[in-house]
Amino acid sequence: xxxxxxxxxxxxxxxxxxxxxxxxxxxxxxxxxxxxxxxxxxxxxxxxxxxxxxxxxxxxxxxxxxxxxxxxxxxxxxxxxxxxxxxxxxxxxxxxxxxxxxxxxxxxxxxxxxxxxxxxxxxxxxxxxxxxxxxxxxxxxxxxxxxxxxxxxxxxxxxx
Amino acid sequence: xxxxxxxxxxxxxxxxxxxxxxxxxxxxxxxxxxxxxxxxxxxxxxxxxxxxxxxxxxxxxxxxxxxxxxxxxxxxxxx
Numbered sequence: 561x562x563x564x565x566x567x568x569x570x571x572x573x574x575x576x577x578x579x580x581x582x583x584x585x586x587x588x589x590x591x592x593x594x595x596x597x598x599x600x601x602x603x604x605x606x607x608x609x610x611x612x613x614x615x616x617x618x619x620x621x622x623x624x625x626x627x628x629x630x631x632x633x634x635x636x637x638x639x640x641x642x643x644x645x646x647x648x649x650x651x652x653x654x655x656x657x658x659x660x661x662x663x664x665x666x667x668x669x670x671x672x673x674x675x676x677x678x679x680x681x682x683x684x685x686x687x688x689x690x691x692x693x694x695x696x697x698x699x700x701x702x703x704x705x706x707x708x709x710x711x712x713x714x715x716x717x718x719x720x
Numbered sequence: 721x722x723x724x725x726x727x728x729x730x731x732x733x734x735x736x737x738x739x740x741x742x743x744x745x746x747x748x749x750x751x752x753x754x755x756x757x758x759x760x761x762x763x764x765x766x767x768x769x770x771x772x773x774x775x776x777x778x779x780x781x782x783x784x785x786x787x788x789x790x791x792x793x794x795x796x797x798x799x
Contacts, residue, residue, distance in 0.1 A: 636758035685768060
């Protein structure tokens with residue numbers, strides 16, 4: 561399907577790339593979303609609203625940055641998503657992409673849990689203590705080593 | 721806002737499916753029990769608000785801001 565008037569202009573989304581969020585994302589419009597990625601496999605993706613094209617949020621895989629990140633999924637949430645085993649869950653977190661890379665933060669408090677097979681997702685409040693909604697992402701990285709990537713390649717809906 | 725005073729052990733019914741029980745009052749805290757169908761979500765309000773703010777701030781990100789290093793380079797440096 562084609563989405564017009566997104567922040568990236570007009571984009572093409574495969575129908576089977578659409579994820580259903582029964583309650584949407586907290587505070588944002590729309591129940592259907594799709595993951596968009598750059599063709600050069602950047603760690604960051606956009607979660608694009610299918611129902612409300614001007615809306616999109618940057619997301620990333622928290623495990624890339626925090627290898628011991630844990631999410632506590634309630635039985636009700638697991639059942640709703642059709643998740644029976646931990647390895648069926650894919651977890652994304654929303655990123656605040658600041659102007660300076662040092663100021664990027666990730667929301668570890670409100671992860672987005674998705675079940676690739678059922679195409680269902682839900683943003684939950686992670687009850688495990690100590691996780692911040694504004695956790696700095698690049699605190700441990702030597703800034704001199706982080707290079708800008710090549711200019712943005714065309715957006716493509718990614719299969720998960 | 722509807723304001724009601726309850727004592728420990730007393731309950732409130734919200735709609736017909738949500739029951740709130742005041743369990744215990746101790747100092748400045750009150751312990752509250754909530755029975756609701758599993759499809760009714762219950763949040764600590766301040767956490768929900770925090771996530772909402774972060775979502776909305778993230779949704780305001782200029783589309784050209786994510787020009788970053790590749791996944792391979794990030795995993796080397798951060799893990």
